[in-house]
Amino acid sequence: MSIVTLIGAGQMASALTFPLFENGHEVRLVGSPLDDGVIDRLRQDNYHVNLLRTLHEGIHYYKNAERGQALEGAELVVCGVSSFGVDWFGDEVLPALDERVPVISVTKGMLDLEDGTMLTYPEYWKKKLPEESRLKLYAIGGPCTARDLADHDPSFVGYCGPDMDILRWIRSLFATDYYIISLTKDVAGLECAVALKNGYALGTALAVGMAEKAGDDGIDHHNSEAALFQQSVKEMLELLRIVGGGMDNIMYAAGDLNVTVAAGRSRTVGLLLGKGLPMEEVLRRLKGQTLEAVVIATRTARAVKALAKAGKVQESDFPLLMHVNALLNEGAELNIPWKEFQKEM
Amino acid sequence: MSIVTLIGAGQMASALTFPLFENGHEVRLVGSPLDDGVIDRLRQDNYHVNLLRTLHEGIHYYKNAERGQALEGAELVVCGVSSFGVDWFGDEVLPALDERVPVISVTKGMLDLEDGTMLTYPEYWKKKLPEESRLKLYAIGGPCTARDLADHDPSFVGYCGPDMDILRWIRSLFATDYYIISLTKDVAGLECAVALKNGYALGTALAVGMAEKAGDDGIDHHNSEAALFQQSVKEMLELLRIVGGGMDNIMYAAGDLNVTVAAGRSRTVGLLLGKGLPMEEVLRRLKGQTLEAVVIATRTARAVKALAKAGKVQESDFPLLMHVNALLNEGAELNIPWKEFQKEM
Numbered sequence: 001m002s003i004v005t006l007i008g009a010g011q012m013a014s015a016l017t018f019p020l021f022e023n024g025h026e027v028r029l030v031g032s033p034l035d036d037g038v039i040d041r042l043r044q045d046n047y048h049v050n051l052l053r054t055l056h057e058g059i060h061y062y063k064n065a066e067r068g069q070a071l072e073g074a075e076l077v078v079c080g081v082s083s084f085g086v087d088w089f090g091d092e093v094l095p096a097l098d099e100r101v102p103v104i105s106v107t108k109g110m111l112d113l114e115d116g117t118m119l120t121y122p123e124y125w126k127k128k129l130p131e132e133s134r135l136k137l138y139a140i141g142g143p144c145t146a147r148d149l150a151d152h153d154p155s156f157v158g159y160c161g162p163d164m165d166i167l168r169w170i171r172s173l174f175a176t177d178y179y180i181i182s183l184t185k186d187v188a189g190l191e192c193a194v195a196l197k198n199g200y201a202l203g204t205a206l207a208v209g210m211a212e213k214a215g216d217d218g219i220d221h222h223n224s225e226a227a228l229f230q231q232s233v234k235e236m237l238e239l240l241r242i243v244g245g246g247m248d249n250i251m252y253a254a255g256d257l258n259v260t261v262a263a264g265r266s267r268t269v270g271l272l273l274g275k276g277l278p279m280e281e282v283l284r285r286l287k288g289q290t291l292e293a294v295v296i297a298t299r300t301a302r303a304v305k306a307l308a309k310a311g312k313v314q315e316s317d318f319p320l321l322m323h324v325n326a327l328l329n330e331g332a333e334l335n336i337p338w339k340e341f342q343k344e345m
Numbered sequence: 346m347s348i349v350t351l352i353g354a355g356q357m358a359s360a361l362t363f364p365l366f367e368n369g370h371e372v373r374l375v376g377s378p379l380d381d382g383v384i385d386r387l388r389q390d391n392y393h394v395n396l397l398r399t400l401h402e403g404i405h406y407y408k409n410a411e412r413g414q415a416l417e418g419a420e421l422v423v424c425g426v427s428s429f430g431v432d433w434f435g436d437e438v439l440p441a442l443d444e445r446v447p448v449i450s451v452t453k454g455m456l457d458l459e460d461g462t463m464l465t466y467p468e469y470w471k472k473k474l475p476e477e478s479r480l481k482l483y484a485i486g487g488p489c490t491a492r493d494l495a496d497h498d499p500s501f502v503g504y505c506g507p508d509m510d511i512l513r514w515i516r517s518l519f520a521t522d523y524y525i526i527s528l529t530k531d532v533a534g535l536e537c538a539v540a541l542k543n544g545y546a547l548g549t550a551l552a553v554g555m556a557e558k559a560g561d562d563g564i565d566h567h568n569s570e571a572a573l574f575q576q577s578v579k580e581m582l583e584l585l586r587i588v589g590g591g592m593d594n595i596m597y598a599a600g601d602l603n604v605t606v607a608a609g610r611s612r613t614v615g616l617l618l619g620k621g622l623p624m625e626e627v628l629r630r631l632k633g634q635t636l637e638a639v640v641i642a643t644r645t646a647r648a649v650k651a652l653a654k655a656g657k658v659q660e661s662d663f664p665l666l667m668h669v670n671a672l673l674n675e676g677a678e679l680n681i682p683w684k685e686f687q688k689e690m
Contacts, residue, residue, distance in 0.1 A: 142575070143567075143568065143571035143572065143574075143575060144568055144571075145565065145567050145568055147564075147565065148564060148565055148566065148567055148568035148569075149568060151563070151564040151565075152564075153564050153565070153566050153567075153568045153569050154568065154569040154572055154681070154683050155568040155569070155572060156568075156571070156572035156575055156576065156683070156686055158690075164689065167689075168689075171687075175687070177683065177684070178683070180572065180683045180684065180686050180687055181687055182686065182687055182688045182689070182690060183687075183688070183689045183690070184689070184690040186690070218496070219492075219493060219496040219497075219498050220490065220492065220493055220496075220498070220608060221493065221498050222488075222490050222493055222498075222604045222607050222608055223488065223489055223490055223493035223494060223498045223499065223500040223501075223604065224493075224498050224499040224500070225603065225604070225607075226488035226489075226501070226600045226601065226603045226604035226607075227488065227499055227500060227501035227525065227600065229488075229599065229600050229603040229604075230487065230488060230501055230596050230597060230599065230600025230601075230603075231501065231596075231600075233595065233596040233599045233600065234593070234596040237592070237593055237595070237596065246690070247582070247592045247595075248579070248582055248690060250578065250582070250592075250595060250599075251575050251576075251578040251579040251582065252575060254574065254575065254578045254595075254599045255571045255572065255574050255575025255576075255578065256571065256575075258570065258571045258574040258575075258603065259567045259568065259570070259571035259574075262567050262570075262571075263565060263567055336499070338499050338501070338522065338523070338525045339522070339525065341501055341525050341527065342516075342520070342525055342526060342527055342528075343527045343528070344509065344512075344527070344528045344529070345503075345527060345528070345529040345531070345591070345593055
């Protein structure tokens, strides 16, 4: 039995309590500064008001103010903040952690620097730590919706980080017959693959919206969705090359694209844009929701543009990303650049 | 304007008449020996009884017995037979063709030799031709259902073959604003990618059947479908390595997997097996239908087993394929080997 402390009581961290608790570990779930209400309700009857599931009786709940207590004796720390909590986690939480205790993050995303460098969150956090810190950062990627995991639907993800022995130990804490985990030391590859797919899920879902707008026209529109899916995989392969990630990570990107196009907010944004709504109206309709796909597509497009300016890539290799970015940020009208997908390979 | 003769009046060859005819070419559609009835009806009112669409007025229709006439002056020959007509095309049609006229095939599939070599149809046909033949064979792959193409839903495919100049010319005949074509000389890569995905579409659709069997249990089951999708991409990447195909071709495999899991017979077979029906019962229900996914999964599994015996690959790298094969050919009961998906990469 180990003690595992999860920081951020979002849907995914909370779903991870299922395999951890069922494997017999002491599970401590700590809310972020925004999660006090979530923790209050969990303490009442274990019901998570955003996950919409009842967690196991026996899990320990802490508010952010009680974080120190939750970390006492912890053998593994899980970062479960959303991508909008990345700086809070890096600035407030990380420096206070025992650097001998590994940290694994389930936050998906990526940052871009001015020169077009795309940075995973583990890399970003590492930069915030003092150089002499021995803290080791691990991360989780792959197609896994929180509710399906909580419901024990078989889920297959990747865990990555610098030390294979520690990865194996972390896996031993989490793995169950319904939570399947492959391991890799290729952090840039896995993390970028799963970050990118949010933007491309939005891009692929444009076809879903176009089909909805066309209405009952007797056409299945499978081809146009597959065309955007295919182009997404193509562009993600190029991006994996740029970050120096192994090509095999495309499996996570493609698997994750499959599930993200099927459900979730990234799909919704793409669907509404695909129906021809302007971004302004999409934002109005989804007001108050965190739209990670918009953030990641914008960042990726900005990185590609910076790299193109430096002569390192060609914007014309990313026609779908560029059009998504134009829809999101430049007020463009929907007009999939199909012809630009045509390449000689 | 060019003269294009399509041999085999199946759904896909017939759908290809849309872009060809709209681009102003003389289009000649020739039935296989099994297509006389299809041709009879097309001659009446251009209605295709299997495609369920009306072809353009002005297309010329020929029965197999009139094939010689249809080939007079043809500048491009399109092979549109199903994978069950591959030997007929190789033995009866190919030897009679003018070897200066390029042939492009839309038949998806693959053959396996005893030593585990996986052979694309262009390679297989090439072997049947006399060594001195200068006939050049091209092929079409990628996610494209015939009906969606006929309905002008944007479709994105790959054309492959030995000569890039000829590929460009062929593309100029077919490409429209809704039919998007990339080009590659990597025949093994593209053809294997799109052949393999049929077997893996069946494998991924197991999750669809499992979800249907579970019924209205409040679980979305997105994760398990994505898990099988992801594992399919993983195994297809391994297979691409085996045939020496470029990794980028995984875009076609993944795009095609997306559309094939969404609709079609490969999905149906996987879905029924996923519901727990034995293969015998699945075959009874689908009696009379050509089940290419069953053929390709069986062939691929046989090739992997032969290669494993020769020490060239490990069966354990293909747990999904092996389980699909056991379901199809060994009377196994459904039991997805989730744990075997766990790897260190």
